[in-house]
Amino acid sequence: MLLAIDCGNTNTVFSLWDGQAFRATWRIATDHRRTADEYFVWLNTLMQLTRVEATVTEAIISSTVPRVVFNLRVLCNRYFDCRPLVVGKPGCELPVQPRVDQGTTVGPDRLVNTAAGFDRHGGDLILVDFGTATTFDVVDTDGAYIGGVIAPGVNLSLEALHMAAAALPHVDITRPQSVIGTNTVACMQAGVYWGYIGLVEGVVRQIRAERDRPMKVIATGGLAPLFDQGTDIFHSVEDDLTMHGLVLLNRYNKELDLG
Numbered sequence: 001m002l003l004a005i006d007c008g009n010t011n012t013v014f015s016l017w018d019g020q021a022f023r024a025t026w027r028i029a030t031d032h033r034r035t036a037d038e039y040f041v042w043l044n045t046l047m048q049l050t051r052v053e054a055t056v057t058e059a060i061i062s063s064t065v066p067r068v069v070f071n072l073r074v075l076c077n078r079y080f081d082c083r084p085l086v087v088g089k090p091g092c093e094l095p096v097q098p099r100v101d102q103g104t105t106v107g108p109d110r111l112v113n114t115a116a117g118f119d120r121h122g123g124d125l126i127l128v129d130f131g132t133a134t135t136f137d138v139v140d141t142d143g144a145y146i147g148g149v150i151a152p153g154v155n156l157s158l159e160a161l162h163m164a165a166a167a168l169p170h171v172d173i174t175r176p177q178s179v180i181g182t183n184t185v186a187c188m189q190a191g192v193y194w195g196y197i198g199l200v201e202g203v204v205r206q207i208r209a210e211r212d213r214p215m216k217v218i219a220t221g222g223l224a225p226l227f228d229q230g231t232d233i234f235h236s237v238e239d240d241l242t243m244h245g246l247v248l249l250n251r252y253n254k255e256l257d258l259g
Helices: 036-049 066-080 108-121 154-164 184-211 224-228 241-258
Strands: 002-007 011-017 022-029 058-063 125-130 133-139 145-152 216-220
Touching (some): 002 066, 002 241, 011 241, 022 036, 036 066, 058 066, 058 241, 108 125, 108 133, 108 241, 145 154, 145 184, 216 224
Antiparallel strands (some): 125 133, 133 145
């Protein structure tokens, strides 16, 4: 069974793939101080509680936080007796190499999403990921990552607003009932929600104009369904895009080894 690990700046997701479907998915806060032993105790406990009987024989890791990779490698080596693939590192090949400026390092999550998006929808895509940062990944006709846009994430923007302005409270993101707020919380929620709708629509419009061709827009990330309520720009909202990409890259590298 494949253990797919997606480590983001805020959360780390572990999923078990049995070759046909994901058997289970668990989420934990990302912390570079967490040891391999701690990961295993947590993961093993959840597998027992949910009665998931699985023998992990292979693993793949995508991490935007370099400092956690070592302990995740140790987890796979020590407890599952397998050497994990790490996206973006030697030994993990991509179906199509990214076409960016020489010396540029592309985030592993963006490479994984690119592979998944191309597999499901073909080329000429804009992938919008609502994570710690809001990212736009542009996928060429042949499936190559060719660049994108990075903007502050929604929750990061709310936190910055709260921290920088003493009179403004911390608020949760939600779709407000109206654009014009009649109290401070409603005003902040309207500004962030409709501000990000405008951001997404504006960036997509500019990318399409620059590429001068039709392009599908795919949304992913925890807040994607919420923002999908305020715009018709998304062709699809897919919360499993990154995990699907990890499965694809693992399969692709296995086929290369066999070939």
